[in-house]
Amino acid sequence: MINVTILSFSDGRKRVHDTLEPYIAEQAERLRASLESAGEIKVRVAGNIVWNNALAKSEAIACLAGYPDAVILNIPVFAFPNFAMIAASLLTSPCLAIAPVNGKLPGLGGLQAATNAIRQVGLKCDKVWGNIEEDATLRRVISFLRAAHAVTRLKGQVYGLIGGRSIGMASGAVNADAWMRIFGVDADHVNQSEILRRAALVEEVRVDAALAWLSQKTGAIRYDGDKLTPDSLKMQIRCHMATRELIDERHFDFVGVKCHYDLSEYYVTQCLSAALFNDPYDWDGARQPTVYSCEADADGALTMQIMKLISRQPALFFDFRHYDKAAGVFVFCNCGAMSTWYAARSDDPGTNLKKVTLHPIINKYGGKGCHVQYVAAAGEMTLGRLSRVGERYKMTLFRGRLQSFPEEKLQESCPVWPHGFLVPDADPRRVIDGYDSNHVHGIYGDHLDALAKFCELKQIQCEILE
Structure with a gap:
């Protein structure tokens, strides 16, 4: 079984985050449902959506305790990019950032900004833009997760x-x-x-x-x-x-x-x-x-x-x-x-x-x-x-x-x-x-x-x- 944690990111202003939180949580649930339906993946959704620096650190540390094979960074809005960078600096498992297709919200921009911040400091993070229910998107994500599973499980063998x-x-x-x-x-x-x-x-x-x-x-x-x-x-x-x-x-x-x-x-x-x-x-x-x-x-x-x-x-x-x-x-x-x-x-x-x-x-x-x-x-x-x-x-x-x-x-x-x-x-x-x-x-x-x-x-x- 491939163990995956979904860590979600949001706007750094509390009042804006409060309006976005239901939508971000909905996207995390879409990811969980589609991945688990594939029959080989067990998904844990992080307890809190990251909307400030402290949560970026604490939620990443919480991820470490579960030793996931991979961490999916759920970025369906323009989340503050430094939050994803802070989290990625603490994570030891391969990371994949994803944003759904939705022209009414700048998820694509958030995806690009977050992965740029992560890569700019020399860290690695894959990215996928697409709806997880689409076969092509799901195949790309599962290929990444299978590779990440092999990378993570080899360690210590x-x-x-x-x-x-x-x-x-x-x-x-x-x-x-x-x-x-x-x-x-x-x-x-x-x-x-x-x-x-x-x-x-x-x-x-x-x-x-x-x-x-x-x-x-x-x-x-x-x-x-x-x-x-x-x-x-x-x-x-x-x-x-x-x-x-x-x-x-x-x-x-x-x-x-x-x-x-x-x-x-x-x-x-x-x-x-x-x-x-x-x-x-x-x-x-x-x-x-x-x-x-x-x-x-x-x-x-x-x-x-x-x-x-x-x-x-x-x-x-x-x-x-x-x-x-x-x-x-x-x-x-x-x-x-x-x-x-x-x-x-x-x-x-x-x-x-x-x-x-x-x-x-x-x-x-x-x-x-x-x-x-x-x-x-x-x-x-x-x-x-x-x-x-x-x-x-x-x-x-x-x-x-x-x-x-x-x-x-x-x-x-x-x-x-x-x-x-x-x-x-x-x-x-x-x-x-x-x-x-x-x-x-x-x-x-x-x-x-x-x-x-x-x-x-x-x-x-x-x-x-x-």
């Missing part, structure tokens, strides 16, 4: 780096100082041996129940008597439970796990964990997805966490595999870190998992266990990721549509891995040239505006490939 850099990929190295300075996110390290130690302590009855759940829900489990056996699958379940215990005990908000080649070469791959942690369910029932980045891709995990906060959906972890010129699709696949929610995008885990098959891991890996295979359901996607040069971050984004193909097409790449076939909106060469990673992350729907606004709020370069 902790990334659990379990293992370390995998197979030499630079994106697995966390610049902890830059993360804290830019995003307010800490990084904490745990050795992968802790997964194995805790896995050995998991009660057998819990493992048996989880295996029964997988056997019932998934489309098939392709045991081969070697790589994938009931015992190796149970070990993957144990690793999942051990990692969950680690996350809960260390209060991690999102994680990355090395896997290659320590665990995948000598024990079991972590494919089952990577898929199910990113899902809104597992054998224990419904829950919030926990972003889990395989190969300890730290910037990938941070990207997925931002995408999850903005969209309130599971985020995908893909690998660039191939561009099929004949079919006009990027072939995205990897060894198992794709949320199974994307198999059918259903609230019912059984609907998704019946399209999922657990296959023996490929011989490339010396260990044992399963890959979690399916083809992502068709639909519109927003894709991208954070990358950096030194300590300077940028986010590269593009859009596309996942397309359905028969399972036979998987034979053209790695048939036991999960796949997504994406028709990009941008020229594929533009994507290849402009995108700075082998990993790509995505969420269902069009979230370009909110992600671009997030970058603007964090003063990060945003490049949209079109």
Whole structure:
């Protein structure tokens, strides 16, 4: 839920304010009703309309106590601009000033004057002029609020780096100082041996129940008597439970796990964990997805966490595999870190998992266990990721549509891995040239505006490939 506070402003003369107060309160109520009708926003209206310097300070401080994701400055009249400037100087959440369309009152002038005062002293404040009941206005405001929600909720979060850099990929190295300075996110390290130690302590009855759940829900489990056996699958379940215990005990908000080649070469791959942690369910029932980045891709995990906060959906972890010129699709696949929610995008885990098959891991890996295979359901996607040069971050984004193909097409790449076939909106060469990673992350729907606004709020370069 996105928590928003509406703080309203008025004329600084008491006699004038008294005549404007009912109208200002009415506009605040219009904002509250429209935003809450969107179904993902909880609104608090400040107790007093600001019409003097003292109220500007006290109401802003009262806002801080509720720690809102964003503060909307309701300015439907020509409020004294310094009141908004004083309040903004105290607020820690992103601010958006708004005024309705009404030629009988100078709300537009008030909006311009207030945001000018705020920006003139080096503070940030977005602005929207329009009636909140209009779709275009509501969309703009909600995009801002989703971005603000991600900005605010990231502060104080902790990334659990379990293992370390995998197979030499630079994106697995966390610049902890830059993360804290830019995003307010800490990084904490745990050795992968802790997964194995805790896995050995998991009660057998819990493992048996989880295996029964997988056997019932998934489309098939392709045991081969070697790589994938009931015992190796149970070990993957144990690793999942051990990692969950680690996350809960260390209060991690999102994680990355090395896997290659320590665990995948000598024990079991972590494919089952990577898929199910990113899902809104597992054998224990419904829950919030926990972003889990395989190969300890730290910037990938941070990207997925931002995408999850903005969209309130599971985020995908893909690998660039191939561009099929004949079919006009990027072939995205990897060894198992794709949320199974994307198999059918259903609230019912059984609907998704019946399209999922657990296959023996490929011989490339010396260990044992399963890959979690399916083809992502068709639909519109927003894709991208954070990358950096030194300590300077940028986010590269593009859009596309996942397309359905028969399972036979998987034979053209790695048939036991999960796949997504994406028709990009941008020229594929533009994507290849402009995108700075082998990993790509995505969420269902069009979230370009909110992600671009997030970058603007964090003063990060945003490049949209079109």
